[in-house]
Amino acid sequence: MKKRFHRKDVADIMDNAARSYSEIHYDRHMEELRRLHKGAYDYAIDAGPHKWSRVHCPQRRYRLMTTNVVECINLCLKFAWQLPLMTLAEFIRNMLQKWFHDRHTNARSMRHRLTDVAHLVILKRVKKCGYMTVNAVDWNIFSVRHKGKLWTVDLARKTCTCNKFQMDFLPCSHALAAARYMTLSIYRFIVAKRESHCFHCCREWNLDFTSLCADYYKRETLIDAYSVPIMPVGHPSSWVVPFDIAA
Template structure:
């Protein structure tokens, strides 16, 4: 939590209006530290953007082939993730293991003092002090309880108390939960040979094309930007094909031939 306010102070020193805007829209909408629920250490982006890239060519397909393309893509993703952990019996996910390893490296010089049977005071290399409770799985830095992943202060505390660090991590980060997330599969659609296999009210429907006119001009390929989203301008350096210089082109080149 302290790191967040330090960063916000830096933003305010650079641009006060920008800092005011971030505060006015609500800290819970764009920060992990103030989010009321559980984000599991993930800052999600617009899912439509990710699929927009995957469906770059498939967007031109008719509806049924497009849906089949999406189904096959999901099957491919689920299979690759399922195969990646099929030989792992227990433990934590690779991402969480890497986070713990990074915290292990920086907590070696921490000073740990026992306050009572449950709480410890941990002083980091900068001299800042934090209170850790392994029983409540909490730390005054708020990272431990917000992410359900041991922060560096909690790891230093666990090493002092001879507590297994992996046991302090939330169950949702275990291999068992990862396997369960991809245990199901996306089944192919059932082939219907005759209309007798359909419900009567569905079989009686006669589909017609929509009563719309095609708009003039070429269909739009690029997506519409969300409210408040700013398109980043691409900057290109000019290169002169005549003198090979930078900052001008052949038409404005003033170098002697």
């Protein structure tokens, strides 16, 4: 968008619209865009909001898979394209071998049940929930008040009226406030003081709130993704090549 229209303000509004978690916010940003730049607005609508807007995207595409793998690999091979084909193939294989090993090691070194990135997002949200007031509606349903606004969280269905919880598959700050409230009230009834491990994320709360997060955000999933090593192919003289291909 920025390249096409050469306007940072246009690109920023588009970005806000694309990242909106609710139709109301989306509509507000799009109205802003329409008034600012009709051409950009028409272009975005023609392109189809289901392709770029989070609220309209039929799949859970955003946040879960935000890195474009193809572009990333292209960038890494910027200079390698000039190599002869066999050397290039080996270059790519070697690069992947290193990537897999580095990422596997990195994932295994993480100390929390969530990945480091997810853990940081949760920590930030946990800090916010200290300022919220929670009231129980039901065993799983809570109303959460924050800065004059009222949100409804359903911990069993993993939803919140702010939409973040069900769209990211990661609890929003309201859900964390509700989870903490629920845990503390269970805590008061049942459990004596426990040994604390990591205060915010894992074991301190009786309710393991990582159960509110999708598996995508878990350390184990990341480790599994890189668990199969990319093996060296050995020297060409040791390869078994079928007769008709070798000829």
